[in-house]
Amino acid sequence: MDVRNGMGLRPLGTSAAEFEQDLLSNLYYRRGTTVESASTQDAYETLALTVRDRLAERRVRTAAAHYAANPRWVYYLSAEYLLGKQLEQNMLYSGTDRIARIAMKQLGLDPDEVEGLDVEPGLGNGGLGRLAACLLDAMATLDIPAVGYGIRYDLGIFKQTFKNGAQVEKPDDWSYQGNPWEFPAPDDRQTVFFYGHTERDANGKTCWIPGEVVLGEPSHMLVPGHGTDTVNIVRLWRARGSESSFDLSRFSAGQYAEAVDEAVHAENISKVLYPDDSTESGRELRLKQQYFLVSCSLRDIIRRFRLRNTDWSEFPKKTVIQLNDTHPTLAIPELMRLLVDEEGLNWDLAWTIVRQTFAYTCHTLLPEALETWSVPMFERLLPRHLEIIYTINEHFLAEVREAFPGDVDRVRRMSLIQEEPDRRVRMANLAVVGTQAVNGVAELHSELLASTTLRDFAELWPAKFHNVTNGISPRRFIKIANPTLSSLISEGLGGDEWINDLDRLAGLEALADDESFRSRWRAVKQANKVRLGLGDPESLTDVMIKRFHEYKRQQLKLLHIITMYHRIKANPGQAYVPRTVLFAGKAAPAYHAAKHVIRLINAVAAVIDADPAVSPYLKVVFPPNYNVTLGSLIIPAADLSEQISMAGKEASGTGNMKLALNGALTIGTLDGANIEIRDKVGADNFFLFGLDTPAATALKNNGYRARDHYDRDPELRHALDSILDGKFLGIGREVGESLLNWDEYLTLADYRSYVDAQDQVDAAWQDTDQWTRKSILNTARSGFFSADRTVRDYAAGIWHVNPVKVGR
Ligand code: C3B
Structure with missing residues (x-):
């Protein structure tokens, strides 16, 4: 069924002349100008919107098909996405590349100049972020119902310049002109808590009394599949001060900076991408970013689950959450907290659900890249999560002691808490303990993980360890990048x-x-x-x-x-x-x-x-x-x-x-x-x-x-x-x-x-x-x-998900 017809909308045309009409109409109604007085920026934004409209139609149909199927979803949690420029890709995927260029020329616009204004959102550092983008592309191409979750950093990875041959970093305010590819979704905003303390009520139930409240505002970009009508999304969160964060009385007293202090503080969470790659930075703001991503995304995942389901035991059947490295690992204690403290499930049932839901991809062997957080800092920022991690650890270490009686050293190595030289939470250990599958990203890497870095865990749970060799999007890295060779x-x-x-x-x-x-x-x-x-x-x-x-x-x-x-x-x-x-x-x-x-x-x-x-x-x-x-x-x-x-x-x-x-x-x-x-x-x-x-x-x-x-x-x-x-x-x-x-x-x-x-x-x-x-x-x-092969490997070996075809 064509949903547009159901809504009485006219279908968007596939000819150059119709595209030209839509360009003119978008220029007029959405930019408020005409071709005679349009700037190149106007032309670019209009072109982007006109292309986007074609994908939006497929997106609506995809959402309808997914809703009807109530399938098992893949939720990909990643602190980084390197999506690359969107325009050329979206023109290719929507089949408008040829007609768009003809239409622009008809209107006297220079397609190269207009397309030249498209901006790359640099929301990642390197391989890990680009892999996330390639996997999203392949999931959509293979019709797998998926949502990518991430952070909408105001400033992406720095712009590199050279001064006397030395690297000098400049901020990358990638969206200062706006971002035509993004759909804001303020209705789906979430509330995130930090700091504070925990209390136990008369029934022994624990609650967390937070010390700071921040809002997470989502927007999403479209992730179209190639050669299919599926259009998935990547949902990115931006931090905002809560309504009460603006201090009107201070403002009235002339204390302008102090009046916005709290709001600025909140917004700093999504201000900038940490520009480290494979080395751990260990800063409180980074831990805050990680929890912010996890808290917003999990609430959104649960909101989506509830659209069609009521029974918590169904949750792992409908949901697989892939953790892209340890950065989103707080999702494990956070889901425990939501299930036990907020939903009232007993610990054992909650733990069964959590473990079945998550899977973890490790991307490194460098010991210095395995994230750990100092216990005092963690406790200050996330007091309830630390308690939960302690409880998980107690149960887990009992299991280790039973499997390896008397092996004190092993228990010390596997503990979620490092004791010496200082007390730290070991995120990789938590990620292995709280998931149903752990994978490395190439054969050698997966072998070395199991024989060195994560050896103790592989000995305890050999079946949990997988290899999924990375892949790349052939669309982006040969078809689009190398048109003549293609x-x-x-x-x-x-x-x-x-x-x-x-x-x-x-x-x-x-x-x-x-x-x-x-x-x-x-x-x-x-x-x-x-x-x-x-x-x-x-x-x-x-x-x-x-x-x-x-x-x-x-x-x-x-x-x-x-x-x-x-x-x-x-x-x-x-x-x-x-x-x-x-x-x-x-x-x-x-x-x-x-x-x-x-x-x-x-x-x-x-x-x-x-x-x-x-x-x-x-x-x-x-x-x-x-x-x-x-x-x-x-x-x-x-x-x-x-x-x-x-x-x-x-x-x-x-x-x-x-x-x-x-x-x-x-x-x-x-x-x-x-x-x-x-x-x-x-x-x-x-x-x-x-x-x-x-x-x-x-x-x-x-x-x-x-x-x-x-x-x-x-x-x-x-x-x-x-x-x-x-x-x-x-x-x-x-x-x-x-x-x-x-x-x-x-x-x-x-x-x-x-x-x-x-x-x-x-x-x-x-x-x-x-x-x-x-x-x-x-x-x-x-x-x-091909990332298509990679996604098929994940789907068969780890996710156990099936494609959902989007009907016409
Ligand atoms: C990278 C690894 O360094 C690469 O070998 C690997 O191909 C990619 O991830 C994708 O799996 N990596 C990264 O870019 N950033 C990290 N923090 C850790 C690994």
Whole structure:
């Protein structure tokens, strides 16, 4: 049934002329202007609304179909979403990309200029946030009833600029012009409590008397599926002071700042995204953000449950809540509190419901990234939740003692509370105890979780542990990012079904040996380099795009660059394979070691650029402010993908998948999903180097000395000495010293193997046909890394949900 007809609305047209009419009408009624006097911003907002209207219609039908089905829902809780720009995607998904452009031209508007105003909401840091967006995209595409919950940060991830080569952060006020993609839903606002104390009434019931009240105002953005009518939503919460937070009497007394103190305090909760990635910040405001997200979202989930259900025992049958890392883990004690304190369920029944409802994805192995909160701070902010965690812990530790009698040390390790050196709440332990499934994000990661980081838990509950290898949206990361390659693929495969069925890329294998296909493949890659603004399209484009972290080892790439520089300087007459090395990525503002690496890269780039003997062969570029938009431009232009983390440190990686899918060859360690990429694309089409996890672990345990490698390897010594001697504008001594004296991530141990592998890259590059063949095979064999496959794995192994088709 067409709901619009039921409501007496005219259907929106599918022709360019009708789209043009709707543009004009939206311009008039929603922006209050005409095409003659419209600004580009007016035109952009109008275009966005006109596209959005087409999706809104599908959204209404989706909501109706979901309501009728009363299905089991997936609720994805994540502190971060990196959705990327919305316009191009929404035009594609609504099938309006062609007609919208025709209509704009008809109206004398420049489509590129208008579309250029679309803004990327940077509500995340890196891989974890982008994964959340890719999973939402795949869930909608697979017709899975799902809602993403998150925080609507006023300021997203900072804008990165460089000053004298150093990273300088600028605030990202991403929605200061408004956000046409967002639907406010003030009716669904929630009340959130903080601080205060607990009391027990005459019946022994506990209640929490809060000390601060904050409002959570939701709005949502549409999450359309591709090639289906399903449109899910991502609901984002924004903090507001409660009505009483404005102090009128103070205002009247002229105390203007004090009058709004409380409101400002409340609104700070959703003011800014914490710009840390994989390191724990441990600040009270962050804990507040986490509870704010959890409290608002759970009340909303319960509100939705009650639309169709009454019986609490039905709750886990209708609800699965996926925790994206430990950030939303407070949902576990919060649901206990709601069920026991507010709904009056007994503890055991509530605990059964809670455990069946939640699942937890862990995204790291770095011990410093496992969140813990100091008990005194936790107690001040969330006194009732701490009591609940203590009770959960009592029951849980009894279970451990029964399973492992006398094993005091195990009990100490598994406790939800760390006792030494200070008392802290261990969120990962809570997340494992309070859920029915725990998963890592690549095969190696899941194995290491079960054998190291979460070993005690895997021994107690082996069946709880799963692997779900990450995936990426083929819509965003090839179809939209790389339109020319997508057309070539569709031509080669005789259709575009591969976009929603990525295994079909295997059909390209046959074309890898077709010379004319290869030359067109090469031409696309070169055109993408030109689009990105890289000078020489014949130059090997070598990219390392990701957050700056010592474990990811940008410093290893840098040592290789310096080595190439020295080789060219020493033998200037020779023919070298021309390379353009492209770095992009941000460092957390307080992560000084990572910022030193950024500064050194920019210094090395400048020195090379100024050296006419070297610059014809070697170029280092570092465009600032890496984000989804910039990534989508770089990835299609890449020949070589740098995935060079120390083995055992990168949980999965997803950039590695995006690059392979776009025909870049990987140089990488046996880490994270690199291993699975190599298995799929074939060892011949992947440049492997470095220690594997057991070897790296053994080396560290046996007293690693970086200096031995420095002493032994003259090229390495030369590279490090040049840094230590200040040859690069005097920058980078901290980097050199830390490598020589400490080298936490075994950079020097892997240097020789890495440089040798890079020599193989150069050799392979010289055989153009073979290289192109390998490039095509990388794409052909990357189908496994579709987020659609990832979501199917979650749906079958963890969520046990079924699709709901949205009728016409
Ligand atoms: C990242 C990991 O570092 C990546 O290996 C992984 O591919 C992605 O998550 C997605 O699973 N990660 C992150 O971006 N932020 C964290 N706090 C922890 C992990």
